[in-house]
Amino acid sequence: MANERIFAGVDVGSSRTKTVLMDASKQVIGHDVRHSGTVFSQTAEDGLKVALDMAKRPRSAIAKTVSTGYGRHNVTFSNATKTEIACHAKGSYYFFPKEIAIIDIGGQDNKIIKLDPLGGRRGFKMNRKCAAGTGAFLEEMSLRLNIPLEEMDAHAAQSEDMVKLGSYCTVFSGTEVLENIRNGEPVAAIIKGLFFSVIKRVLEMDSLSDNVVMTGGVVAHNPHLAEMAAEIIGKPVLVPKLPQFTGAIGAALYAMDTH
Amino acid sequence: MTEAKQPKRKVIKTAAAMGKYMADYYYELDNAAKTGERKIAWCTSVGPAEILRTMGFVVYFPETHAAMLGSTRMSTDLIPHATALGYSPEVCSYMTADIGAYLQKQTPLTKTFKGIEGIPKPDVLVYNTNQCRDVQDWFGFYAREFNAPILGISGNVTVNASTDAIVTGVALQMQDLIAPLEEISGNAFDMDKLKEVVGLSRQCSDTWKQVLEAASATPSPLTFFDGCTLMGPAVVGRGTPEAVKLYKQLLAELEERVAQKDGAIENERFRLYWDGMPVWGRLSAHSKLFASLDTNVLASTYCSSWIFSALDAEDPFNSMAKAYTDLFIVRSEDYKEAYIKEKLEMYQVDGIIYHDAKTCPNNSNCRYGMSNRIQEKTGIPSLVIDGDLNDLRCVSDEQTKTNVEAFIEQLEESK
Numbered sequence: 001m002a003n004e005r006i007f008a009g010v011d012v013g014s015s016r017t018k019t020v021l022m023d024a025s026k027q028v029i030g031h032d033v034r035h036s037g038t039v040f041s042q043t044a045e046d047g048l049k050v051a052l053d054m055a056k057r058p059r060s061a062i063a064k065t066v067s068t069g070y071g072r073h074n075v076t077f078s079n080a081t082k083t084e085i086a087c088h089a090k091g092s093y094y095f096f097p098k099e100i101a102i103i104d105i106g107g108q109d110n111k112i113i114k115l116d117p118l119g120g121r122r123g124f125k126m127n128r129k130c131a132a133g134t135g136a137f138l139e140e141m142s143l144r145l146n147i148p149l150e151e152m153d154a155h156a157a158q159s160e161d162m163v164k165l166g167s168y169c170t171v172f173s174g175t176e177v178l179e180n181i182r183n184g185e186p187v188a189a190i191i192k193g194l195f196f197s198v199i200k201r202v203l204e205m206d207s208l209s210d211n212v213v214m215t216g217g218v219v220a221h222n223p224h225l226a227e228m229a230a231e232i233i234g235k236p237v238l239v240p241k242l243p244q245f246t247g248a249i250g251a252a253l254y255a256m257d258t259h
Numbered sequence: 260m261t262e263a264k265q266p267k268r269k270v271i272k273t274a275a276a277m278g279k280y281m282a283d284y285y286y287e288l289d290n291a292a293k294t295g296e297r298k299i300a301w302c303t304s305v306g307p308a309e310i311l312r313t314m315g316f317v318v319y320f321p322e323t324h325a326a327m328l329g330s331t332r333m334s335t336d337l338i339p340h341a342t343a344l345g346y347s348p349e350v351c352s353y354m355t356a357d358i359g360a361y362l363q364k365q366t367p368l369t370k371t372f373k374g375i376e377g378i379p380k381p382d383v384l385v386y387n388t389n390q391c392r393d394v395q396d397w398f399g400f401y402a403r404e405f406n407a408p409i410l411g412i413s414g415n416v417t418v419n420a421s422t423d424a425i426v427t428g429v430a431l432q433m434q435d436l437i438a439p440l441e442e443i444s445g446n447a448f449d450m451d452k453l454k455e456v457v458g459l460s461r462q463c464s465d466t467w468k469q470v471l472e473a474a475s476a477t478p479s480p481l482t483f484f485d486g487c488t489l490m491g492p493a494v495v496g497r498g499t500p501e502a503v504k505l506y507k508q509l510l511a512e513l514e515e516r517v518a519q520k521d522g523a524i525e526n527e528r529f530r531l532y533w534d535g536m537p538v539w540g541r542l543s544a545h546s547k548l549f550a551s552l553d554t555n556v557l558a559s560t561y562c563s564s565w566i567f568s569a570l571d572a573e574d575p576f577n578s579m580a581k582a583y584t585d586l587f588i589v590r591s592e593d594y595k596e597a598y599i600k601e602k603l604e605m606y607q608v609d610g611i612i613y614h615d616a617k618t619c620p621n622n623s624n625c626r627y628g629m630s631n632r633i634q635e636k637t638g639i640p641s642l643v644i645d646g647d648l649n650d651l652r653c654v655s656d657e658q659t660k661t662n663v664e665a666f667i668e669q670l671e672e673s674k
Contacts, residue, residue, distance in 0.1 A: 070657060085665035109658070121669045123634070126662055128645050 005063035006055065007259065008048065009251030010078065011087065012040050012071030015107025015135060016217055019047035020248035021055045021062070022256065026094070030055030031245055033217075040071035048077065064255040068247050082254050084247050085113055085124050091250030092213045093119040095240035101208040103229070104246070105198065105218040107135040112206040125206045131170045133201025135218040141194050144174050145187060153222040156195045159188035165197045173197065195222070199229045213238045220244035266550030267525045269516075271485055273509040280505055281491050285372050291317045292379035298444050299379045301401065303394045304494050305564065305583055306387040307412065307433055309460050309575070312498045313453040314437075314444045319379050320495055321397065325353035327367040328360055329539025329649040337363060338650055351393035352618040352649035358400055381407045383443045385436065389414030389589050391621045408443060410436055414583065419591040421569075421584040429580035450575075456498040457579065458572035463497040466506035468566045471558065473513040475606050478522025479557040480513045483533045484546035485523065486562035493565040528553040529670050532603055534560050535614035536622045536648040541656070548660060552667045558606040560587050560599065561622065592627055599629075603639055609670050611641040612663075617653040640673075642666040 004024060011018040013036060021030035030051035037043050044067070052059055067078035068087040082090075084106075092102045093115055102113040110133055114122040131137050142149040163185050167173045173194075180190050198218075212233060214226045220243040230237040240246055291297040300316035302308050304323065311318045328334040334352065337359030342348050344362070346355050360366055361378070368375045384398040384407055395411060402409035412432045415425050437448045467490070474481040489509065496502030516522075531549070533556045538545060549556050569585050571578035583589075587598060603611065611633070613625035620626060630641045642662055647653035 070661070083661050083665040083668055085661070086668045120672055123640060124665060124669070125643075126658060 004061065005259075006057055006061045007252045007255040008051075008062050008065040009087070009248040009253070009255060010044050010047065010065060010067045010069075010075050011084065011245075011247035011251060012036055012044060012067065012069040012075060013084075013107055013217075013247075014070050014109070016244070017043045017047050017069075017071070018245050018248040019044070019051045020245050020252045021051045021057065022249070022252040024256070026253070026256070028242065028245070028249065029057070031242065031248070033244060036071060040074035041076045044071075044075045044077070064259045066251040066255040066258075068251045079255070080258065082251060085111060085121075085126075087247040087250030087254065088215055089113050089115055089119070089121055089250065090253050091246035091248070092215060092240060094249060094253055095246075096211065096213055096238055098211055099209055100211045100213050100238070101206075102213045102215060103202055103208075105133070105135060105202060105214070105216040105225070107217065110134055110202050110205065112202070112208070114206070114209060123206075127201070127205060132168060132173070133198050135216075137170050137173070137198060138194065138218065138222070140170055140174065141177060141191075144177055145181075145190065147187065147191070150221060152191050152194075153224050155188040156192040156222070157224040157227075159186065159192045161186065161189040161192070162196060163189045163193035165193045195225055195228055196232075199225065199232055203229075203232065208233060210235065211238065212236075213240065215240060215243045215246035217244040266547050268482070268546060268550050269480075269521065269523050271481075271489065271509070271512065273505065273512050274485075274489065276505060276508065277489055277492060280496065280501060282372055284495050285368055285375060288317050288319055288379045289368075289372075289375045298382040301381040301384040301398065303386045303390065303398070305390055305586060305588075306385055307436065307579060307583070309453065309456045309498050309579060310433060310436055310440065311385060313449065313456050314440045315446045316382070316444060317379075318495070319381070321357055321401075322353055323491065323494055324366070324368070324378060325357045325649065326539055327371070328356045329353075330542055331367040331370070332540040332651065333360065333365065333367060334540065334649040335651040337365065348650070349618055351391065351397070352647055354393050354397040355618075356649045357397065361401075361404070380405055383407060383440065384409045386411040387414050387583060388412065389416075389583050389586060391588075391619075408439065410439055412436075414589060416589060417591045418584055418589050419594055421581050425584055426577055426580045429584055430576040433576050433579060453575045454572045457570050457575040459500060459503060460498040460567065461570035461572065462503045463493060463499075463506060464565065464567040464570060466503060466510055467493045468563075468568070470506055470510050470513060471562055471566070472605075473510065473517055474557040476517040477530075477607065478520060478524075478527035479530065479555050479606075480516035480521060480523055481557060482523045482546060482549075483556040483559045483562065484537070484542055486559065487537045487542060490562055490565055497565070497567075522555070523557070524550040524553070524555050526553045527555045529555070529610065529667060530606065530608045531556045532558050532599070532606060532608045532611045533614065534599065534611060534624050536561055536616045536619055538614065538646045538651075538654055539648055540651050541646075541654065541659075544656070545659075548663060552664065554667055556612065558602060558608070560602075560624070564588065588621055592629065595624055596629055596633060599624075599633060600637060603633075603637060608639065610639060610666060612666075613641060613643045615643050615645050617645070617647040618650060619648055622648075640666070640669060
């Protein structure tokens with residue numbers, strides 16, 4: 001087994017860099033996530049080392065690496081690149097091999113990708129040049145509320161009430177949040193309102209098919225978002241294992257396919 | 260590290276002659292401005308240039324100047340000066356860039372053409388709102404600044420069919436221009452001269468149409484990005500024999516390349532249609548991006564905007580009215596949808612790119628569901644890119660690149 005060839009997928013996102021190692025049976029045997037920082041090539045190197053340690057494999061076992069994400073061209077050990085659209089589609093279809101609509105909420109962009117029953121892409125939409133509805137929006141709001149980002153989900157999940165936020169823009173939403181604080185609204189209800197706003201922004205990007213999959217770091221760390229999305233669209237929302245790694249998994253699968 | 264592929268794009272030989280024509284045109288304008296020997300009329304790009312030329316004016320087109328501000332990437336720094344004057348950053352960035360340039364006393368003409376110190380002062384400004392209302396506001400600014408007379412035609416919008424009633428109304432407005440233009444120019448109107456100019460304009464239009472249609476060959480000898488620069492004489496020189504000669508020369512070059520199967524880009528694997536304005540400050544970057552993906556964006560609604568097939572030398576006023584009403588931008592959503600579908604078939608394209616230009620709603624045809632409708636009816640996939648013609652603050656290069664690469668991946672997977 002130690003000599004078995006493995007495949008690497010590296011997703012250098014605007015916020016986090018995700019690394020996945022897969023064996024030939026398509027099992028994830030190592031993974032890592034870290035801040036992308038400012039030197040993408042070094043971040044990718046560091047992530048790969050940790051993933052290899054977890055997998056207990058030498059670097060020489062890697063047969064092929066595919067990189068994706070904004071920093072895909074900065075991964076020095078990559079053999080090929082694919083866009084994050086392709087990799088999220090590939091990774092999601094691996095978990096849910098049927099006609100699906102994928103909602104990926106990333107640090108600075110959102111995507112809706114539609115796949116046919118065979119996994120072929122029917123189309124995709126990315127958010128406009130605006131941070132509303134992305135992870136960056138929630139990060140900004142966590143600073144405004146002085147609530148750590150990792151605690152936002154618990155607040156939203158426990159709240160029975162929800163403040164309605166109407167603005168289209170992150171800055172205006174911030175002003176609305178301040179107005180609600182001034183009016184004495186509970187913080188948990190404001191956070192739930194922020195989550196609702198994220199979902200609404202994403203859902204207006206495109207229509208959805210019957211099977212909806214949600215991926216990305218924002219959903220990974222805020223599972224209540226997927227629950228709220230299911231409630232809003234009126235149907236169950238599928239979330240793959242390791243949702244933050246879906247793009248990296250797709251990249252590793254491309255590495256395997258094209259080796 | 261993975262390296263982006265270096266694209267190879269073919270040079271169009273006639274482009275050099277086109278460049279010289281544009282230089283001569285601006286020097287002619289500059290000479291008129293400096294000597295006062297000829298009167299200068301400013302005209303909208305799809306305005307009644309034929310009438311102005313007939314009356315002896317040298318004709319200046321602010322839109323061409325604004326496109327130069329975009330392509331030289333001067334525009335983004337100039338727009339805020341117009342914004343400070345009360346012009347919203349969300350209205351036409353041709354207009355705001357041009358007004359900003361005027362306020363800052365800057366022009367790309369100075370850098371491009373030695374000895375030209377500024378834009379030529381107008382003796383009259385003549386607009387046609389067939390394309391948008393912004394041109395009237397744009398020309399209105401300069402009319403106030405230069406204390407110059409302003410005349411205009413209020414064109415129709417969302418026209419399904421250019422009926423006799425519509426054509427007659429526009430033709431009458433054109434005829435009403437004659438008396439004030441005679442007074443301003445000091446020249447008497449000459450019907451025979453107008454017929455000659457309209458005839459030349461039609462010839463220019465027909466040849467330009469043939470040039471664009473050469474792109475239907477496989478591989479295509481032309482790209483949309485080539486077309487955006489090659490259309491210069493069709494805008495500023497229609498109605499002149501020189502423009503006709505140039506397009507005949509260009510057509511001959513392209514026909515030879517078609518015969519030799521010499522494509523504009525190497526290894527044309529995908530053919531795309533572009534709807535909307537170009538992003539002028541990224542014309543070269545986008546040309547390279549698509550070429551690096553073995554993809555030719557080979558046809559557009561935009562470059563076809565200077566095809567005026569209704570022009571008829573024997574009936575100049577009515578035919579000008581019809582030609583300027585038959586334009587794509589003037590037409591109804593149903594007409595536009597049918598037009599694009601016809602072009603998709605004609606050019607045998609694999610996909611459509613819609614450029615949703617932030618400040619140009621009239622040239623952004625994806626805003627009323629058309630991209631979804633056409634995709635459903637034809638099965639041809641589409642991609643919407645957010646951007647702008649001149650305001651690069653509305654453009655995200657990384658997002659554009661990712662969108663385009665992902666779109667080509669999608670086309671690859673479906674081949």
